[in-house]
Amino acid sequence: MMKRSLTAFVVLFSLSTAFAQSGGSAALGAAATTISGYINDLGLLIYAIGAIVGTVGGIRIYNKWTNGDQDINKEIVGWGGACIFLLLVPTFIAAIF
Numbered sequence: 130m131m132k133r134s135l136t137a138f139v140v141l142f143s144l145s146t147a148f149a150q151s152g153g154s155a156a157l158g159a160a161a162t163t164i165s166g167y168i169n170d171l172g173l174l175i176y177a178i179g180a181i182v183g184t185v186g187g188i189r190i191y192n193k194w195t196n197g198d199q200d201i202n203k204e205i206v207g208w209g210g211a212c213i214f215l216l217l218v219p220t221f222i223a224a225i226f
Contacts, residue, residue, distance in 0.1 A: 165226045172219035179215030186211065 186208040193201050 161226065168223050168226050171222060175215060175219050175222075179212065182215065183208070183212050 186204075190201065190204050190208055193204060
Protein backbone atom coordinates (compact mmCIF):
# COMPACT_ATOMS: atom_id res chain seq x y z
CA MET A 130 0.00 0.00 0.00
CA MET A 131 2.82 2.37 0.86
CA LYS A 132 4.47 1.68 -2.48
CA ARG A 133 1.32 2.60 -4.42
CA SER A 134 0.77 5.82 -2.51
CA LEU A 135 4.39 6.82 -2.99
CA THR A 136 4.14 6.10 -6.71
CA ALA A 137 0.94 8.13 -6.99
CA PHE A 138 2.58 11.00 -5.10
CA VAL A 139 5.62 11.03 -7.42
CA VAL A 140 3.50 10.85 -10.58
CA LEU A 141 1.18 13.62 -9.39
CA PHE A 142 3.96 16.06 -8.59
CA SER A 143 6.03 15.24 -11.66
CA LEU A 144 3.04 15.98 -13.89
CA SER A 145 2.29 19.26 -12.11
CA THR A 146 5.85 20.49 -12.69
CA ALA A 147 5.65 19.44 -16.33
CA PHE A 148 2.47 21.47 -16.82
CA ALA A 149 4.00 24.44 -15.03
CA GLN A 150 6.70 24.85 -17.68
CA SER A 151 4.76 26.73 -20.34
CA GLY A 152 6.19 29.01 -22.99
CA GLY A 153 8.43 26.41 -24.56
CA SER A 154 7.24 27.15 -28.08
CA ALA A 155 7.94 30.86 -27.65
CA ALA A 156 11.45 30.09 -26.43
CA LEU A 157 12.08 27.77 -29.37
CA GLY A 158 10.81 30.41 -31.79
CA ALA A 159 13.09 33.03 -30.26
CA ALA A 160 16.06 30.66 -30.44
CA ALA A 161 15.35 29.87 -34.10
CA THR A 162 15.12 33.57 -34.91
CA THR A 163 18.41 34.25 -33.16
CA ILE A 164 20.17 31.36 -34.87
CA SER A 165 18.87 32.33 -38.32
CA GLY A 166 20.60 35.70 -37.91
CA TYR A 167 23.97 33.96 -37.67
CA ILE A 168 23.62 31.68 -40.70
CA ASN A 169 25.58 33.88 -43.12
CA ASP A 170 28.41 34.38 -40.62
CA LEU A 171 28.48 30.66 -39.87
CA GLY A 172 28.70 29.87 -43.59
CA LEU A 173 31.65 32.24 -44.01
CA LEU A 174 33.36 30.69 -40.99
CA ILE A 175 32.93 27.20 -42.42
CA TYR A 176 34.34 28.36 -45.78
CA ALA A 177 37.36 29.88 -44.00
CA ILE A 178 37.97 26.69 -42.02
CA GLY A 179 37.59 24.70 -45.24
CA ALA A 180 40.18 26.88 -46.98
CA ILE A 181 42.69 26.39 -44.18
CA VAL A 182 42.09 22.64 -43.92
CA GLY A 183 42.16 22.29 -47.71
CA THR A 184 45.47 24.11 -47.98
CA VAL A 185 47.07 22.05 -45.21
CA GLY A 186 45.73 18.84 -46.77
CA GLY A 187 47.01 19.84 -50.19
CA ILE A 188 50.47 20.51 -48.76
CA ARG A 189 50.46 17.12 -47.01
CA ILE A 190 49.52 15.38 -50.25
CA TYR A 191 52.18 17.29 -52.20
CA ASN A 192 54.83 16.28 -49.66
CA LYS A 193 53.81 12.63 -49.83
CA TRP A 194 53.78 12.74 -53.61
CA THR A 195 57.24 14.29 -53.89
CA ASN A 196 58.62 11.78 -51.37
CA GLY A 197 57.36 8.89 -53.50
CA ASP A 198 54.79 7.52 -51.05
CA GLN A 199 52.77 4.67 -52.59
CA ASP A 200 49.65 5.29 -50.48
CA ILE A 201 48.72 8.66 -51.96
CA ASN A 202 45.41 7.64 -53.56
CA LYS A 203 43.67 7.25 -50.19
CA GLU A 204 44.92 10.65 -49.11
CA ILE A 205 43.64 12.33 -52.29
CA VAL A 206 40.20 10.73 -52.00
CA GLY A 207 39.91 11.64 -48.32
CA TRP A 208 41.08 15.20 -48.94
CA GLY A 209 38.68 15.64 -51.86
CA GLY A 210 35.77 14.24 -49.87
CA ALA A 211 36.51 16.56 -46.97
CA CYS A 212 36.65 19.57 -49.31
CA ILE A 213 33.32 18.66 -50.92
CA PHE A 214 31.77 18.14 -47.48
CA LEU A 215 32.96 21.53 -46.25
CA LEU A 216 31.59 23.19 -49.38
CA LEU A 217 28.16 21.59 -48.99
CA VAL A 218 27.66 22.05 -45.23
CA PRO A 219 26.77 25.79 -45.37
CA THR A 220 24.14 25.05 -48.03
CA PHE A 221 22.46 22.44 -45.86
CA ILE A 222 22.64 24.62 -42.75
CA ALA A 223 21.01 27.50 -44.64
CA ALA A 224 18.30 25.13 -45.88
CA ILE A 225 17.52 23.95 -42.35
CA PHE A 226 17.22 27.42 -40.87
